[in-house]
Amino acid sequence: MEGYRFLYNLRICCAIVEIIAANSNAMDISSLLTDRRLDNNFLRQLGSTPINQCASLPPGKLSNYANRPNILIFMADDLGHADIGYSEGSHQTPTPNIDKFAYDGIILNRHYSHPLCTPTRSAFMTGKYAFQVGMQTGAISEGEPWGLPVAFKIQPQYFKDLGYSTYTVGKWHLGSHTRNHYPSSRGFDYSFGITSGDCNWYDFTAGWMKPVPVSGRALRENGKIFPLNQSTTPFPELIASRAENLIAASPPNKPWYMFFATPLTHTGFDNFDAVQHPVKEYHLHINESAILKFEERVKQLGSIHALDRTFARLVKALKRKGVLNNTIIIFVADNGAPLPESADFIHGTNHGSNWPLRQGKGTLFEGGIRTLSFIWAPMLQRRGFVYDDLFHISDWLPTLYEGAGGNTADLTGISAVSHWKRFHDYYAIGPVRDEVVNNIDGVTNQYSITIMEDNGKLYKLLGGNVFNNSYLGWRRTEGTSTSDEMKSWTPLSVNCNAPEGVERAPCQPWLTDCLFDITSEPCETNNIASVYPSTLRKLQLRLRALNDTAYPPQILPYDPASNPDLYDGFWVPWKDIHHVLDPTI
Template sequence: MGLVFCWLNFCTSLCMLYTTISIVKSQYEHRQLLRGQQAFKEVDTRWQGVAGTLSHILHKTISSGSETNKGSSDKDVSNTGPIILVPSKPHIVFIVADDLGYNDVGYHGKRMGSIADTPAIDALAYSGVRLENYYVQPRCTPTRASLLTGRYPIRLGLQVGNIDVGDSTCLPLDETTLSEKLRDLGYATHAVGKWHLGFSRPACLPTRRGFESFIGILMGHATHIDQTRANINALFTNESAEWSYSNESNHIYSSELYTQHAVNIITNHNSSQPLFLYLSHQAPHSPMEALRKYQTGYMLEHPDIWNAMAKKRISSLRRDYLGLVKSLDDSVHTVTETLKDAGIWNNTVLVFTSDNGGRGSGAGNNWPLRGRKGALFEGGIKAVGLVNSPLLPTRVVGTIQNGLMHVSDWFPTLVEGVAGGKTRDGRLPLDGMNLWPTISKGSLSPRSEILHNIKTQTPSTKERKSKRESWEYLRKDCITV
């Protein structure tokens, strides 16, 4: 019995030592992530060596002790829990909403009069960092192009409008995308949902632009019920049409379809490799097709301020739109819970953003901002945005970040700030800036102005924010018109 007791004490001491080293290593990695020091790799290798040696000693000791004391206990003590291998780089989950109004999230609506019910998005906002001086482009294609390249749309020839069916253009092939950079840094890269960056030839497709897999629609929109456009199937998997959901009996709602595939990607992901999941929803973009289960909370005649001049009763159009928003919020909840269930949430950075403002007239509430999707007024370009991550320091959790930010900033922010990579490597120059110190530490934003567009003709007085010759600027000190 004495030998057994001593052996148990020895194993307990080793376990405590191993746990202590693991905690110290985790804290050290966290600090190094925020500092962005390149020396992390060398230190990480040393810590992994120490942890690996201790793990080996502990395994050998327990194995030896088990043989020595075989039969001395009737209990079978074993570790039945999953082993989660933590990569040195954080996982990145980037969720894009389509045509989401500035006032169509609960955490904005509570002080501005909207009845949008978004508990999952609100929870992430209140426990993360809310970006309240964050701007995008006024339409779908320009915003997505700027997001994936870190460059202004004027450099890409995509600043005017959206790429439509039959257009021969696409995101320029000489551009390096965010997914390509993260893939080169060791990330598994997956795209789910709406592409809208061109599909006129194979080289334009998501799987040729840095994503290992893709399922979704390549064009701007399709029906939510069966993913068709003009009664033609619009759903693709990788580079082929996806027919699995074409029969009426197999139809699945778009938000649920994309959520299902996002869940499968997370669940089947090798946790030792960093993950980049680009989940680009079509909701709440038209057509206004909402399942009744998502409309339930809006069936009564609730007052809803979607017009700056007066209160109006909720319309059927508004109810359908809010139903689409609800399906989006349910997706955010499901994806977040799946990350936790998979054991990778604690090493994940999640971003939620809209691609532009709401359409207005019930299908999007941008109050108190003037304008709507397609316009350079605030209502078209000031977007909902937030970052949530257990890796954020407690001092910034639950805060509002008022530093100026543009959608092009996500490229260097994620590549340099989060993944620890380089963007100044001889490729085309970026317009985006690394705002990870601003988000994670509350530092001042390095950005003081945003170039939204350059037009060949002089812009109208009503449309411009400020003007310097033919340049349209949004300046940090501008007053909203």
């Protein structure tokens, strides 16, 4: 009920915003604030709601803010490179709704993320590489007392400076051991979802199988435990409905920013070796008979189908509200799909496909970090093309900030760059990024950097460990073969320029650094370190210099004091000591 009360109060706030917009002198709204229909708890809980924000604006400012575009971030989880229609043209995974907006927008062909959820989300939020904010090592598991340091300003805080209302729905995964790490304390006016990496879709429990079996409920709204212990609606559908309602209730004359982070297509969390997609409506009517015997792959196809349906639902919500043509939509995956061969190291596999790219989630090979992304924005003068420039996920902060009318000079201390002007006039403006640091992690000993030479070629150094260094290969999409690839060509189809999945010059990065020409040979089958020693040395020196900018890794082990059994079965901010339990108001 609390969530619906929020939306009801927000609708009243919308009416107040409309009154203010109609009369810039009507800034004294004390009489409206005493409206008995308006829940005072709502105002206390959300001090930066549209009504309070409007009350603080100087006359004339509201109309300026209203001209800014809305921003919808749609982040997919553990999505394989080959698992969307527009990428490799897979016949297994029709995604017509996502494909339509990708082809009508700008597809980012060289979009790079970090190899795991937490590092990627920290870079996305801060506009800095994960190693520059202490989030370079691993993904946060429940009960671990670490998170994105609160000293770093993040996206919702920047967009609030531009007059935006800010919402987050879905997965957070940037810390929950103190309330200051909750999204409700980091610039979001409204938050609904889980702070963990995933949850059971029906009772919202999250936890560990190793080192000890432990689980607790993890669903929260505005930082407080959400009183729903069991649901007939699966979690992905629950958050999609919440996002639809937020769009419907959004103030008509005030821009909003929404970070929608779905758990689709992440591995299930009941056991870490199988896909958790028992939702009947997610199961596709598979046309390819060759895939039917691959039971887990079929479940994953249902999950991908649900991802496409969810995207369509949010687009329809924008249309119903009448704001689609003033909304920037970003589709982005946090990392590649986790392969079965690496399941023991990354909490399982979802049977997604990165083929023909090498390896997957948790590694710095292309299958783990070259991720799917596009931008759709009606205000862009040129759309419907493939953007081949290097783009790092941290670049979304300055790019969107500039797209919203902000001055990127205000974004002090970030390492990301804006591509907004380049999007507008691709041929008049040169590339804005000539290197991407895929990660530098001294704890697990993983590091990689990609640079663009003056001739436009991309060279990539990769060194250190790959889990336990037992598997570094490629995995063909389940159900396919060389005689039946189940795909059609697309503008993004990767051409390996060599036999797919066959290593020519071996790469053993735990012994010596590897070097790849990923322009000519994007599938990383040919290690050319011995052929181009000067290029290798150049990248090694650059990595060494960048490592000097590293922030100390924040990772810490599981703390038994966090055990949900101590708190009625809930994960709580146990490190707050005096504020572990939710406030009563």
